[in-house]
Amino acid sequence: MPHGIGRIKIRLPRTIHKGQVIDVKTLIIHPMETGFRKDKATKRKVPAFYIDEVSVYYGGTLISRAKWTMAVSTNPFMSFYVKADKEAPLKIVWKDIKGGVYEKTVQVKPQ
Amino acid sequence: MKDNDFSNSRREFLKRTGFVSAALLSVSALSTFIPSQKGSLGGLMGALGPGEAQAAPAGIKEKLESTFGGRKVEMSHVVMKTPIIAENGAVVPINISSDLPMEPGNYVKKIYIFVDNNLDPFIASMDLTPANGKAALSLRIKMRKTSRVRTILEDSNGKLYGSTKTVKVTIGGCGG
Numbered sequence: 001m002p003h004g005i006g007r008i009k010i011r012l013p014r015t016i017h018k019g020q021v022i023d024v025k026t027l028i029i030h031p032m033e034t035g036f037r038k039d040k041a042t043k044r045k046v047p048a049f050y051i052d053e054v055s056v057y058y059g060g061t062l063i064s065r066a067k068w069t070m071a072v073s074t075n076p077f078m079s080f081y082v083k084a085d086k087e088a089p090l091k092i093v094w095k096d097i098k099g100g101v102y103e104k105t106v107q108v109k110p111q
Numbered sequence: 112m113k114d115n116d117f118s119n120s121r122r123e124f125l126k127r128t129g130f131v132s133a134a135l136l137s138v139s140a141l142s143t144f145i146p147s148q149k150g151s152l153g154g155l156m157g158a159l160g161p162g163e164a165q166a167a168p169a170g171i172k173e174k175l176e177s178t179f180g181g182r183k184v185e186m187s188h189v190v191m192k193t194p195i196i197a198e199n200g201a202v203v204p205i206n207i208s209s210d211l212p213m214e215p216g217n218y219v220k221k222i223y224i225f226v227d228n229n230l231d232p233f234i235a236s237m238d239l240t241p242a243n244g245k246a247a248l249s250l251r252i253k254m255r256k257t258s259r260v261r262t263i264l265e266d267s268n269g270k271l272y273g274s275t276k277t278v279k280v281t282i283g284g285c286g287g
Contacts, residue, residue: 078248
């Protein structure tokens with residue numbers, strides 16, 4: 001298994017005003033194997049291994065859920081928007097097809 | 112030093128995001144020279160784009176038919192930014208944004224991304240709620256070969272809005 005799998009980065013704007021619609025940038029380290037690629041050394045197909053679901057919770061409420069397929073790039077980057085109308089944790093959970101669950105929580109602090 | 116965890120990766124992160132914004136900038140600079148595909152087009156063939164109905168592979172037609180039935184797609188209110196030429200099909204940045212409202216009772220509930228010539232044309236979807244504040248999504252996707260990329264937005268009333276772009280791929284991104 002590749003090193004560093006499940007490492008997550010979440011980036012929010014440095015200053016957030018109350019009610020501002022903020023850009024949330026996320027990156028997770030994951031091989032996102034399609035199942036079609038052949039290992040050059042062993043000549044065998046590398047089995048499929050990719051993230052198929054991403055959930056975004058803001059203050060404990062599910063606000064967004066993404067469905068992914070193998071066609072999302074390796075080490076997936078995704079950005080989306082959240083309306084920062086309260087001080088609350090923003091939790092993002094990635095799930096892959098082998099049962100791996102990766103999550104990270106950041107605090108949204110509107111001023 | 113709460114940023115300690117980030118300090119090492121900050122450079123890497125900036126590099127990555129910098130690459131995307133550079134790509135997007137070049138696209139937006141060029142897009143002024145490309146006629147936009149605005150205006151409403153009837154039916155699913157509208158989603159397939161003008162003059163593309165015959166050329167589109169069967170897979171994408173079936174996928175759109177099974178996902179949306181026969182509903183009409185309005186080709187407006189959605190801006191999709193992609194590179195015109197992707198040197199590496201394994202990493203194609205797609206940026207979707209929309210000016211559609213995100214109010215309770217009238218919001219964009221789902222964003223879909225399709226690539227015609229991939230083995231499975233469905234790439235990803237994202238469910239949204241008014242708490243998102245804006246209907247937008249950026250994602251990096253894999254493309255097997257040169258293809259039309261489509262995005263379709265579904266609002267809470269079931270109306271569909273879309274946009275399509277063709278991306279040229281010089282090296283495919285599905286391994287093999």
